[in-house]
Structure formats: C-alpha cells, structure tokens
Amino acid sequence: MANPITSLRIEHITKRFPGIVACSDISLSVGKGEVLALVGENGAGKTTLMNILMGLYTPDEGKIYINNKEVVFKSPSDAFACGIGMVHQQYMLVPNLTVTENVALGMRQMMDGRDGDTTLDKFKRAVKLDLASVRRHIVAISEHYGLSVDPDAYIWQLSVGEQQRVELVKTLCFGAKFLILDEPTSALTPQETDELIELLRRMSHELSIIFISHKLAEVKALSNKVAILRGGKLVFRGNTADHSAADIAALMTGHQVYLPVNQSSKAPGKPMLEVHDLFVRGDRGNMALNKLNLTVRAGEIVGLAGVSGNGQRELAEALTGLRAIESGEVSLDGVSLVGRTPKQIIAQGMGYVPEERNIEGIVPSMSIRENLVLKDIGKPPYSTVGVISNARISANAEKMREEFDIRCSGVNVAAGSLSGGNIQKVILAREISRGPKFLIAVYPIRGLDLGAAEFIHKQLLALRDSGVGILLISEELEEVINLSDRIAVIFKGQIQRTLGRGEATQRKLGMMMAGVKEI
C-alpha cells in the first residue's frame, strides 16, 4: 500500500482542448490533514485540473510532486497506487452491479493479484472472484468512518445520497490517503449536504482533501485553504478563515456579485395566463395536478415554490402542450390552450425554459446558431420557401452571442459542448428574442454558478418590466423570494396558497411546501 501523503504539489500545469485552454499554468500545494477548497465558475477548469491529478487526462505541460518526488500518472491506476482517490461529480458506479461488485472492480489485488503471488495464487484469483473478503473490507471501512452502506444493494436501487456514500467507501477501500471530491453536494438534498459536511470534517483528521465547489457556504464550513480558478487560471490562494464569502464570490466571478431583487412597484396588467380547475395525469397514471387554479398577469412574476415532484413538471408540460390535459381550462391572453399542439401554443406567444436544459432545451449535437432559431427555422427571415438562409441565421447568432454574453469559441460549435450556464443563455436568448407574451421558466439557475445565475435573473426581471408575464418554477426559496411579485406554493398538485411579495419568508414557505396550509 502507498505511503502516507504528506504533501502534494502541482506546478505549472497546462492542458489544452481544441479551441480552449482549460488549465493555464496552475500551481498548487496541499499539506497533511489540510482541506483545500477549489472554487471557480463552471468552465473555469476545476474538473479538468482534477482529472489531470487523477491520471484521466495527461497535461500538456507541468509536473506533479508527491512527498517532494515527481510522479507521472498515465492512467487512474497510477494515481491510486500513490494513494489518491477521487469522487467524481457524475458518480463512477456501474448501475447493474452491487455495491460489493463495484468496489471489487477497482481493487487491484483482487482483480490482478499481488506481486509476490505464486502461479497457483494467480490462477485461483483469476477463476474465483472473492467477493466475501471485499464485503468484509467494505463493512470495516464503513464502520470506521461512520458511513452506512448496504454492500449487497444494486446501485440503481440507491438514492443519490447513498450512491455518494458508496463512492466514498469505494475510494477509501482502494486505500486512498488523499481525497478529491468534485462538487460533492451538487445533487444532494440540504439534509444530505449537512451530513456530508459533518462526515468530511471527521474524515479530515485522517486524510487530506481537495474539494471542488461553488457553494460558498460549504467552502467556509469545511475548508482551511481556498484556491480560486477563473478562465483556466489560478487567481487566488489563501486561508479560508481570512476571507468572507463575498470576497471569494467576487474573486470567483471577477466582479462584485449581487443577485438582483425585484423591487419594482409597477402594477401588473391584465390577466395573461389563466388556469382553471386543471387536472393532468403524471407518468404513472396518477393525477399529478388536482384541480389547480392559477392566474399570472402581464408584467408580473409569479414564483411557484414547492418540493419537486408535486406537479411542477406536469404543470409546465401541460401549459406548453407537451402533456395532455385531462380536464379544466387554460388560456393565454384570452385564447384557450386546451387541446392545442406545442406549435400552436408557441405561435400564441408562449416561451419555455425547460427543466432539462440539455435534453429539452437544446439539440446538443446541433450548433449554437441552429439552436438559437429552432422555433423559427421554417419562417422568414431564417428560411424562404423551404430553403434556409445561413447568412441570416449566423447574423442572428452573432447578435445573440453579444447580447446574452454566450461564451463560446464560435457559434458553429455544438451547443452540447457549452457549460450549463452558457446553454441556459442560449435557451433564454432564443425564448426572449422571439418576443413572447408569456414565459415559463423551470429551475432556471439549477446547477449554475453565481455569475450565470446573476445574469439570468437580471434578464428575467428586465423581461417582466417589459410587460411579459412569467411563471417561475423553482425549489430555491431565495430565488423565488428575490424575483417574484407573488408566490404560489404547490403541494400535491394543488396551489396551497398564494402570498404577496411582502408576506413571504423562507420559514413560512418552507412549512407551506411541506403541506401546512395555515400559518
């Protein structure tokens, strides 16, 4: 097994991808028992840097030192051998294998044998997979660190939080002395996040940790050193305790961040979207919307707060024509939308920022410029008598790129290669530039960094001030409270209650989202 890692140092690491320098001349060091937070916006190069440290990518330039000795990682197994273990943002677990099988997969002495093996040992190991000893190892590790996992469960049966514990156990079973965690909390519920932070704090007595995050509260709670990346460059290194969350945010984005707040007192106009006694079925045939009533006026943002799975997705899909309406009435600007196709509803002036931006919002393999005109490709100016005009589509894309600050190497690259924030800007640019009467925005800043979130919120507020009605569906209470004129709380397919901007507090909304009606 590897010697303990007392220091890890990387010097002048540079990695280029076609059209982009993902990491540029980065140097860092981490000592024994330290927790380094690596922060930066999406696309700043954090994950690339860590993949280099794990031997998944080879750096174009630069060197890595462990305990002051240079090491070269050609593949992840070289990094394991030195005691480095990584928990990836997308979990590296095989869904149709059990927890034990997943761990066995990466245990070299289990799969390939040890150096001193006799031929007979090697043969035995090749013909019989010793899962029982792997299982014992898992139980021992999970008891030592207080990580509860069921070694016999299949991965696909586990929740995201449980899968993450499996990842941690797996990494520790491989003998990791140095943990790299890539945005460990991005998919966790608030409770799971608190548990994880507590757990990592305990583990940091025995291990060094690098964790990647852009949630500054966690950075403050957990790390003692912080390093900030921006645009592939290291812009700051220091002790976490010496800097406020606001300082770190400013360094991360390159300017002072302020999340905009809806302060307008302009009175809303006439009712734009009216939903009356709406019933809609969910995927499993259950009634996902149960007599839902809602009105949104022109020039008004109504925030729809609720724990996800209470009918938000079904509402958004029913309003955009993607899901059949069982009964009830929906109208946009006085025109009924019941039984209309998505195309007819779009023509009515409905804009939609869908929940799954990579699947529903764009066609990932098509270029940015094509994605920007997806809804209008069949009409002038983008096409005449069935022939598309590339020149006009490109001109439109360049304009949008400028206006919406879409960061890309060119408008001809595939939209799917952009970061989440830039994909969201492409979608928003398309929807807003069409001049909609109404916009439905579902979790518009989920998974985005602060800079992108700020930009998108500003756009939504500007759209509201121009007289468009907006239905903002979100789980983030801060977002709902900051932006909305009125807040409706959805619970089990019904609107619990609607609150004015002044009355809503996080605590009140939280209770109503859990089903309490009167407070």
Place this chain on the structure above:
Amino acid sequence: MLDFIVLFLTVGIPLSSALLLASLGETVNQRSGVFNLGCEGVMSMGAFVGMLIPYMVGGSGTVAWYVNVAGLLSAALVGALLGLLYGLVVIKFSAPQGIAGIGLQLFGTGLAGTFYRHFIGGAEGVAGISSIRIPVLCDLPILGKMLFSCNPMVYVAFLMVPTVHYILFKTPWGLRVRACGTMPRAADSMGINVSRTRYQALAFGSAMAGLAGAYLSLCYAKIFTDTLVGGRGFIAVALVYFGRWSPLGVMGGALLFSLAQALQLAVQAYGFAAFPYEFLVMLPYALVIVVLVFVGKSKHVGPAMLGKPFNREMRT
C-alpha cells in the same frame, strides 16, 4: 403421437447447439459493450476451417479423434482472430458497429466460400464427428434416444451455459466485462483497460462463433456449403436480446427456436398433408420477432452502453 413428440425433441435439441454456442459467445461480446452482427461470417469461416484439417488428413474417410479436435480448435482460433480484426475496426477506429458487423458477415461468408472452392472444391464431405452413446443411460426408453445418444459437441454446447454464466458472474474478468458494457467511464476511472477488456471479450465470443460453425460442418451436415450457416448467426444475435444477456435465458431462446424448427421438420416427416408446412417453416422466425417485441424492457439488466465506442477524453 408419442413417436411424433420423441422425434420432434430428438431433432430439436441437437439443432440448438450451433445457435447456443454462437449466442453464448455473442452474450459475452455484448456484455462488454460490443455487438457483432458479423457472427454469421465468423460462423461461416469456422465451418470451413473446422473441416479443413480433417479433410486434409483423411479426405472423406474417418480420421483419428484428435484430428477432429484439431479441426474444432483451429475453427475457434480463426474465430478469435476474426473477432480481434473486428475489434480493431470498432474499438481502435471507433467504426459504427452495425455497419462493420455487416461488413464482417459479408467478408467471412465470402471468404469461406472462396477458400472452400479453392482448397476442397466440389461437394466433398468429411466423416466428421459422430454421435456417442452414453453407456447404460442411452438404453433408457425415450430419454435415452433424446438426451444420451447425441453428438459430443451437443454436450459441450450445453456445458457452456453454466461455464459462461460462471465466467460472467463469478470471475474478476467477468466483472470487468460487465462493467465495460454498462459504464465504461466508471470502469476506466477504476484503472480497468476498457479497450483491452473488449478485445478479450470479442476474441472469446468469436471463438465460440467459430466453434458453432465447425459444429455445423463437422458434426451436423458433415459438408460445407455456402448456405450452411443459413442465417443462424443473425438469429444468434437476436437470441442474446431475447435472453436478456443471461446464459440461461439465451439457452431458453435457442431451445425455443430450435424446437419450433424441429416441429416443422417433424410435421413434414409425418406428412400432415392438410397442414401448410410453409407456415411452420416461417414459425420460428415469427416467434423470435414476436417474443422480442414483448420481452422485458428493464433498463437495469443489460449493457447500457452497448454499441457505443469509448473514448476517455471525449467531452460529453
């Protein structure tokens, strides 16, 4: 009626061996994430190569048992080599597997026919491997004829069912294969060489297909023709889906298909003239299609990344 059923089963069970061998091999291929539509071509080459050594040694006459074994082994070896060649195209050069597989099928079938005409020619057959009678058991009524006096390769084929199951589910290599087929990215992050594992799986699976071909020429028809394999390679690929990537399921599929085919032969042999035999000829194929439509669609069983090339530095 009993005679009819005995005939039907006695014909049907051996008939499934070629399918069984080929689709067990294809199961291993697909578990690693690569499907091989070229199975048909590999079987053709296996059929030719399998009878080449016995023919060279003894012509159409009987040869020593080890000569026949050498024929079987050479068929497996050529199968494995063709598998590696296919691997080079779809793993190293990431060619689309559907198209490359069809290419391999045409290549294998064509090459086998050409070689046969060049090296053997005419309608020369071999004595091949004959059935064995297992002492005592073969004298049992009904069962004796049905189960205990078959060709040795039939027993080998059925023994491969638990063997492949053991390999896939109880050995480190099998675990690696399953991981590479479902989530190569995860396997790679744990230090497993995805390409190497897929090459190995392809070599193993194609060796099985070569053996299946040799069964047809050495044990079943005892002669080679261009149409000897007759679509069995494609049926073998379909049976893997049918069996949900489990050796036992694949065996069920191979038996179902072969028994349906035997039913048609038995009906013809007994000459139920009123019944249109063309319907029964069609039956096994229709059966496979119908069952494939209704077969379970659970996402959690099979290799999720089947047919997708793996490239570590591809940004998705």
